[in-house]
Amino acid sequence: MAVRLVQRPGPAASLVIRGARVLDPLAGIDEVRDLVVRDGVIGGDPDGLEVVEAEGRLVVPGFVDPHVHLRTPGREDLEDIATGTRAAAAGGFVTIVAMPNTSPVVDTAAVLGALLERGEQEAAVRVGFLAAITVGQEGRELTEQAELAELGAVGFSDDGHPVADAEVMRRALQYQRITGLPLVLHEEDPSLSGRGVAHEGAVASRLGLQGIPSISESVAVARDAALAEYEGGWIHICHVSASETVEEIRRARARGVRVTGEASPHHLTLTDEAIASLDPARHKMNPPLREESDRLALVAALADGTIDCVATDHAPHDADEKEVPFEEAPFGITGLETAFAVCNTHLVETGALPLATLVRRMGADAAGVLGLPAPSLADGAVADVALIDPAARVVVGHEPFQSKSRNSAWLGEELRGRVELTIAGGRIAWRR
Numbered sequence: 001m002a003v004r005l006v007q008r009p010g011p012a013a014s015l016v017i018r019g020a021r022v023l024d025p026l027a028g029i030d031e032v033r034d035l036v037v038r039d040g041v042i043g044g045d046p047d048g049l050e051v052v053e054a055e056g057r058l059v060v061p062g063f064v065d066p067h068v069h070l071r072t073p074g075r076e077d078l079e080d081i082a083t084g085t086r087a088a089a090a091g092g093f094v095t096i097v098a099m100p101n102t103s104p105v106v107d108t109a110a111v112l113g114a115l116l117e118r119g120e121q122e123a124a125v126r127v128g129f130l131a132a133i134t135v136g137q138e139g140r141e142l143t144e145q146a147e148l149a150e151l152g153a154v155g156f157s158d159d160g161h162p163v164a165d166a167e168v169m170r171r172a173l174q175y176q177r178i179t180g181l182p183l184v185l186h187e188e189d190p191s192l193s194g195r196g197v198a199h200e201g202a203v204a205s206r207l208g209l210q211g212i213p214s215i216s217e218s219v220a221v222a223r224d225a226a227l228a229e230y231e232g233g234w235i236h237i238c239h240v241s242a243s244e245t246v247e248e249i250r251r252a253r254a255r256g257v258r259v260t261g262e263a264s265p266h267h268l269t270l271t272d273e274a275i276a277s278l279d280p281a282r283h284k285m286n287p288p289l290r291e292e293s294d295r296l297a298l299v300a301a302l303a304d305g306t307i308d309c310v311a312t313d314h315a316p317h318d319a320d321e322k323e324v325p326f327e328e329a330p331f332g333i334t335g336l337e338t339a340f341a342v343c344n345t346h347l348v349e350t351g352a353l354p355l356a357t358l359v360r361r362m363g364a365d366a367a368g369v370l371g372l373p374a375p376s377l378a379d380g381a382v383a384d385v386a387l388i389d390p391a392a393r394v395v396v397g398h399e400p401f402q403s404k405s406r407n408s409a410w411l412g413e414e415l416r417g418r419v420e421l422t423i424a425g426g427r428i429a430w431r432r
């Protein structure tokens, strides 16, 4: 069984990026020099190749996003494979993994097969697909996991919904012995979340909004870590938002449980104070933005590796559907095009996170959580490269989004960092 990452065909890139800071923390590279890409591969003879002058720029292994919503099939008005992967390329991503909570849900070989075919024709960067853990993501009956794995699913997720029933989760973990693929978990106890729309705390109380408590997430993680320990399974925790959850992951790791975690740019940089805007297009997401103590715990966990990677949870929505009272709007914001600039501006430039750590957490470590190959700038590697001007000032939304949707938390905000060129799978996927 082999995971399938698909991308549309195109000519192999051949060029020399001249005089940039070449930074690949995993390969131990950090120096100002030229980077040669010949026939889609790193290294080789620079003679006769196009030269891209890149003084003052940064060259890093392209980013990997394990958590993206492409809204296909079913809501191509919000995003499709072509626009979602173009947004990814514009953000410096070379590989993205799409969530299966589409319409229909990716819970059969027929739906997954059709997506892989479309990806082969339309995807600007490599794209892989998760299949649902349960039929219809209803939490009752497991999907045909062996068959979906055979076809090339990256793993299994009911993202958007938790797997509320512990026995169903236990059986999904038992299936891992056959598929060997990760369970990618949206962690939430529905009985605790209730009809909440924002973090349960002082801000929600002040605004009169129903709260989602932090423990809704952390008790679910505690349960699944215990089940994974019992069954010897492999779990990855989506969009960690609360300090209690960080502690649960730490405790589980210390016991030897195979558990990884991701945090989104918004949870790493914003708090529930932001929802005072009462603008659901910008600030309504699930899990919700939490308190400063949670944010600081996430940043510390990303720095020390308890949180393995950044994942955007890119969630395109229509402006009309978001132009309703906060309580009624759908959850989620876009993230692919702004992820690096947000983290660079609010984490690296503030001194909270070294640049090299961010590059690892958005690249090799993000690939690792789903067992995907890490992008590398080492000689002989397939070219997966992002060329970035880290000092460029960008006002979000001033240039058109590549995504079909523009429900960004940072709309109108000035960020530092612009992706100028992305080479994905040896092909030029984005060029400003």
Ligand SMILES: [Zn+2]
Pocket: 067, 069, 099, 159, 160, 313
């Ligand atoms: Zn999601």
